[in-house]
Amino acid sequence: MKFFKVLFLCNLVLCSITNCASQKLEKKVPVSIKEVYKTHWNSGVKGGGSGVNIFIVLEDQLPDQITLDSLYFNTFQLPLKQDNRNELLFVGRQVNATNKKYIHPTSSKITVDAVTETITQKTKFELDENECIIQYTESGTVKYFKYVDLYTKSTPPIPNTRPKP
16 A cells, blocks of 8 residues: 555656646747737627637748647636638637526527636736737647737627617
8 A cells, every 4th residue: 555655646746847847938939920919709699708819820831740739818728729711820719707597588498508618727827918828739749838929909899789680
């Protein structure tokens, strides 16, 4: 039994050391980034939600050995998805928690809304408002780099008219 305790403690110490080492930020950016910006959105309907989309626009295609995995922003880790129509565009979506059960105005049914886009967790990094950390995998190794020029683009306003029946 003592052997298993010692083995467990050694494993715990080794995992802690390797985890801390893997979170170091790379000094050299592995990809050429044109811009990183965020837009705030609101669905415009009750219970429809709101959030922030963060866009990463690359100048060139990613090398074969590099994949962009996720983005750390404020207190969120957002999975990055490549746009289907533009291979130089990656998007991370942060969806604010909404009232999960609400009564739809046209019916009496209770609608359950589930959003799984955002991974909410305590962030590993201390970030300012205009900073984000991009997590990427290079030849099987997870690495991180900090992007400091994140800015906000204005969202086009949603028309304030009722839909026609």
